[in-house]
Amino acid sequence: xxxxxxxxxxxxxxxxxxxxxxxxxxxxxxxxxxxxxxxxxxxxxxxxxxxxxxxxxxxxxxxxxxxxxxxxxxxxxxxxxxxxxxxxxxxxxxxxxxxxxxxxxxxxxxxxxx
Amino acid sequence: xxxxxxxxxxxxxxxxxxxxxxxxxxxxxxxxxxxxxxxxxxxxxxxxxxxxxxxxxxxxxxxxxxxxxxxxxxxxxxxxxxxxxxxxxxxxxxxxxxxxxxxxxxxxxxxxxxx
Numbered sequence: 001x002x003x004x005x006x007x008x009x010x011x012x013x014x015x016x017x018x019x020x021x022x023x024x025x026x027x028x029x030x031x032x033x034x035x036x037x038x039x040x041x042x043x044x045x046x047x048x049x050x051x052x053x054x055x056x057x058x059x060x061x062x063x064x065x066x067x068x069x070x071x072x073x074x075x076x077x078x079x080x081x082x083x084x085x086x087x088x089x090x091x092x093x094x095x096x097x098x099x100x101x102x103x104x105x106x107x108x109x110x111x112x113x114x
Numbered sequence: 115x116x117x118x119x120x121x122x123x124x125x126x127x128x129x130x131x132x133x134x135x136x137x138x139x140x141x142x143x144x145x146x147x148x149x150x151x152x153x154x155x156x157x158x159x160x161x162x163x164x165x166x167x168x169x170x171x172x173x174x175x176x177x178x179x180x181x182x183x184x185x186x187x188x189x190x191x192x193x194x195x196x197x198x199x200x201x202x203x204x205x206x207x208x209x210x211x212x213x214x215x216x217x218x219x220x221x222x223x224x225x226x227x228x229x
Contacts, residue, residue: 032215034217041225044209046218046220049217095215100146101160
C-alpha cells in the first residue's frame, strides 16, 4: 500500500535500553520484508530481512519478528547506542513478482537519550 | 558489502533546467536498479524500475517523459529530470540489487533543489 505521512512517529529511548519499532503492512501477498535505517541526508542502510516462511530472525543486536496473521513486523534493537539514532523504515515486496520495487512503511524516528 | 554510488549528491538549478543523476553499483552487477523519491519527513516512494537493456517500468502517476531513465550497462543507471520545476525539488534515491530475492542496497541520494 501507499506510505505517505505528514510527520514521522518518534520513539525516544534511554541509551542502553532496548527499543522496539513496529510496522504494519497491508499487502497479504508480500513475502519478503526488510528493515532499513536512514540517517539524515543519506540513503537507507540495510539492517535485516526476513522471509514469510519465518517468524523470527536475529542479527547483531537486532531481531525482526513477523506476524503474518495480523500483518505486523517489528524490529528490536538491544542495548541501544547513540549511533542508533535515525529513522527506521520497514519495506515489503512480493519476491518474484513482475514489479518488485519495495513498498516502504511510514518510518519511525528513533531518538537515543544519553 | 554491496556499494551503490550516486552522483551528484546535491544540485541547485533554475527552473526549466534538465538534471541528470547517475547511479552506479561499484562492486557488483545490477540487472535491475530502482529509483525512489522522498519528500521531507516522508517515506520513500518508488518511481520506476530500471532494467538493463530495456525500457524502464514506471509507477502509476510518474511521467515517463518527465523522468527519463537509461540503464545502459549492468553497473549504471541514470535518471534525467527534464525541464525541472520547483515542485520537482526532492531527495532522489537509487537502489540496486545483485539478484532477485536479495535486499536492495541504496545510494546516498541526490538533493535536488529547483529555484
